[in-house]
Amino acid sequence: MTDTSPPHAVRAPSRAVAVDHARLAAAALARRPLDRAMLAAFAECVRGGGAGEGPGGGARAVADLGCGPGRITAHLDGLGVRAFGVDLSPAMVAVARRTYPGLRFEVGSMAALDVADGVLGGVLAWNSTVHTPPPQLPALFAEFARVLAPGGHALIAFRTGEATGGATGEARVLPRRATASPAEPDVHRAPPDRIAGLLAAAGLAEVARLVREPDAGECSPQGFLLARRARGDAPAG
Template sequence: MTESAYLRATRVAYDTVAADYAELLRDELDTKPLDRAMLAAFAEHVRAPEAGEVADLGCGPGRVTAHLRSLGVNAFGIDLSPEMIAVARRTYPELRFEEGSMTALDLADGAVGGAVAWYSTVHTPPEVLPTVFAEIHRVLAPGGHFLIAFKVGDERRHLPRGYGHEISLDVYWMPPEHIAGLLGDAGLVVDAQLIREPDESERPRSGRQAFFLARKPRQPWR
């Protein structure tokens, strides 16, 4: 099967910036209490032993995976970039990290009790998002929870540089109501939404940030 151009571009870009990205964002959560609050709320839903494993999709260098583990979550990471996975494995050798794509997860139906996409859909073209959300619905166990973080807006920007390197990468800002609709179409129920203003580290290049906590119903839609 031919790989999509955006997947290839995303992999190449993050392979290029992996080491610098990991260093620059290593402590980012320390200054973002609202972001940590959403991760903590998600953790309360998925850290019970019977909940099963939780997949950090697009885990990058593994900082969110490790944060979830510190909250008692049985989390592992999946990322498109081999270099990001290599950095994650070196940094957190006690955790599990695997290469993979959110468009075709190498997981069985209902295999995980939770999933996180922490800004990892921001390079996904809008027309591909239904495929990604359908995959997440597929791999979630009934009653499983999903946390997504994304940039609020309605535009595409092309990045010719990032983290000190020349790259070629598109970034998408999405309307919250559109994401909520796509999640609903995929069979996921949104239970909570947080939309916050950009903090000092995000201004002026970025805008509002959104966090949705959703779940896969225990019973199929009727």
């Protein structure tokens, strides 16, 4: 669940659908092997990516930003990553805490994280930036870079596909579902080159990308982009 659309567009549906969202999220990951492969690659990169130990020793933590009901946070934990979740929706965080009581979940904004500079081993945004208006993405990715330790990794999952009716590389808004609530925020899609360019401008260099075709229930291809903050370099301001 993103947090850069107007608050009413994010919070209102969350209270009504948080439990159902949790059920659907678990089922979706189970039937998508390529999604699980990208999460496994991200987890392995975080564990051996050179970000070093966190404050006080031990592996650096990974933030699952826009974690929703916590399914992906728990999946990362199962892959040996010290993950915690952040979501703007109190209802989503409540479901996550109830479902995964051994994990940490916080109500917060991914655009202004309550995290010190350079302390995280990884940042995950799993379809949690798709409601973010494209002009706000540079600031969002700069915030991701700020909290990453040198050598830390970011994995962005996003909606992609060919742009239609606009300049090449332009981010596009997906058609709204006929049953969509007026409070439901728009879903933006963007070509992988655009996401890679924005991450690079924030100081996060592309490591790998994957695009898969949509499966049942999806209306656009799914993109994944893995990036890394260089060792010893300050993130772009």
